[in-house]
Amino acid sequence: MFATTQRSDFMLRLAAPVAWRNPAKVAAKLRGFAATELGSARDMLLAAEQTSNPKLRRLFLRHGLDEHRHSKMFDAAAKRASVGVRVRAYEAIHAEPQNLLERWGEMRFVAFVHISESKAVAQFSVLSSHFAGTDLGALFDEILRDEQFHCRYSEHLLDQWRAEGRGREVDQAMAAVKRSLLWMAWRRSGRRIGDLLVTALMLVLYTTVVPLFALIARVAERGDGSGWRPAGPSDNSACLEDARRPL
Amino acid sequence: MTLQRPIVLGINAYFHDSAAALVAGGQVIAAAAEERFTRVKHDSGLPLKAVAFCLAQAGVGIEDVDHVVFYEKPIRKFERLMVTALKAFPRGFGQFSRATARWLGKRLWMEGELCEALGAAPEQILYSDHHRSHAASAFFASPFIDERCAVVTADGVGEWTSTAIYSAHNDAQGATLELLAEQRFPHSIGLLYSALTAYLGFRVNNGEYKVMGLAAYGEPRFCSEFEELVQVDDDDGTVRLNLKYFSHDRSSDRAFTAALEGLLGPARDPADSLALPAVSEEDQRFADVAATLQQICERAMLGVARHARRLTQASRLCLAGGVALNSVANTRIAHEAGFEGVYVHPAAGDSGGALGAALWATHCVLGVPCSTPSKSSGLGSGFDQAQVESMLSDLRVRYRTFDTDEELYAFVAERLEDGDVGGWFRGRMEWGPRALGQRSILADPRRADMTDRINRKIKFREAFRPFAPAILDDDAGTHFEVGAATEHMTPHMLAVVGVTDQGRATFPAVTHVDGTARVQTVSHRTNADFAALLEAFKRRTGVGCLLNTSLNLKGEPLCASPMHAYATFKRSGLDFLVMERCLVSKAA
Structure with a gap:
């Protein structure tokens, strides 16, 4: 475990100067962090709502509020880093809800929180050193302290369950989360590869098959299509059979 | 609670503002937008949490539901996307590639996904039409259900339609919602508003109401530039966009072309703050563009409403569709279009389509009489x-x-x-x-x-x-x-x-x-x-x-x-x- 962490830190340190090499990259990275934190905030607040355990509810709420604050901090830092970098289209902070507590149950969810926060601690430690003495360094420092707390409380919860004689369940939950993370990483890569393949396939289609249909579409086009059109005979059908058709 | 039949679940999904609504025996039991539960603003996913809420509120399971009604005709929408991409050839590759992948990969098989995710049977699924769903949401919730009504719907675009006029009628024999005339994509007052929303540095399908607020700080001094951009017939509200300024036929990311910046000046950087009342000429220019846009929108909607009055001879008007959330235009219609009463559905945007689809199926397809206006507010979750x-x-x-x-x-x-x-x-x-x-x-x-x-x-x-x-x-x-x-x-x-x-x-x-x-x-x-x-x-x-x-x-x-x-x-x-x-x- 120690050797793996050391190796991962080393890779992060090696990658940092490249990944954060100019203001545009810095802004994009910070926006990405803001999105991740926002997604995490939503999941933690949802978990706080769903759990029936008062202690977990308090911890998840605090965690969710921390993540919301981090998201705002990253977003504000991204805006500061974007000065002079023109944003052509509105790039919304976007994060999909994962609804993990409902899907996985409490123990596996806490295991997930622990593993994710441990990774965040490693990453922000490296970035805090990389940006030491700057505003960004201070930002990562501040967030790092919260992430360390998240790491500690989740570890404490797992330890408590172990002390209650549920060590085997905890180990299984940790293993299941690690498998899930690997699976998610594989799916992300697979999606990227799939996107590339689809784009290539579409390009072939677009240059070979589509021109003929494009020509037909243009020939069939009459006028610019503006103005009022009267309703067609099938537009006002309200019979059940027509309502069953998606066309 | 014993519910009357039929029990109909309306669903809006896969575009923006996903929602679900449940109607039983013609009474609206519950309705909510998915974003309220997932916390993702304008959530476009399948509204599973909203559906779960509606079913729980009614105390029924999906097996008790007679019909699940999707708010639009998905294949007709796919047809529009494909035809548009073909017409834009060879510039529409991005749109073609994305739409084809998205639709072939998922949306064309929506019925299967709906059935799998909700646990519904294929024979339960019905489809309304985007603007018909809007129209039904407005008419059946209005206080005018005992009278012949004009219904106007206007938004960016549904399947093909961007603006529609319906004649609505309801009596003991049943209800009808008859489409009289429509304007079609790409000529759309909603798309014009959205493109300019993006130009002004706000998010499309989210920042339109900010543009309306911004307009109050400006003067409509870009009228001649807008003449080049869009022609509006004041008599009947026909809108004709000059497509060289818009890119919704070839891009799903960017709503306007560089030509628009040539016409109106550089677009606003979304990262910049707006200081109003304006302290800079740039900020004042953006406010003036918003004011001109607002004026155009009001002219178009007023024209449409007057046309609807002529076509239907009705004295009452119901409004829905995203453009009907433009409260300034609504007021002008109420005062100037010649109607004695105007009603706007509270969820006039796409989320309202879920309720409209359920109401249309209940009253127009299944023939359930509509004796009182449907409830249209306070339909969401409550806690004791x-x-x-x-x-x-x-x-x-x-x-x-x-x-x-x-x-x-x-x-x-x-x-x-x-x-x-x-x-x-x-x-x-x-x-x-x-x-x-x-x-x-x-x-x-x-x-x-x-x-x-x-x-x-x-x-x-x-x-x-x-x-x-x-x-x-x-x-x-x-x-x-x-x-x-x-x-x-x-x-x-x-x-x-x-x-x-x-x-x-x-x-x-x-x-x-x-x-x-x-x-x-x-x-x-x-x-x-x-x-x-x-x-x-x-x-x-x-x-x-x-x-x-x-x-x-x-x-x-x-x-x-x-x-x-x-x-x-x-x-x-x-x-x-x-x-x-x-x-x-x-x-x-």
């Missing part, structure tokens, strides 16, 4: 006192419980009078984008500094954005230019009206820079709890009016649960939060 107390206790939050509602109203009125700003979370959540006194942030509208305080320190949003007043309907006429023309719109905050001299002097915090306000009139008959609070405030101050804005922070959906409300309270500068009869204070 015990649930709130349990959550607060779990969180070890200090709170005060009031024995009676009257004590609560008196206490809250006193704190608001003292200048505090409070969250108000009571009853069932609103249907539609406006907070109407169930999930609201409330403040004293007599304090001029309140607008700035709430924008900056409580909601963290743009300083130029106005706040709305909520006022007892009996008192509204003294302070606001309300009357018969707008009486069916103001209860849902869907009309912008003039503020009288007395109103401007009394309520500076809710009077916009152009001397108007998007007023909400509150009656004891339809919104008793909120009206009672306004009465309590009136007893202390002499005015039954409060500043009312949505209980959320910038960029977030309205709070749906006590946990959302409490988290919002913790992250904002709110002084106190009321949830049912519990009060949490920052000072406590």
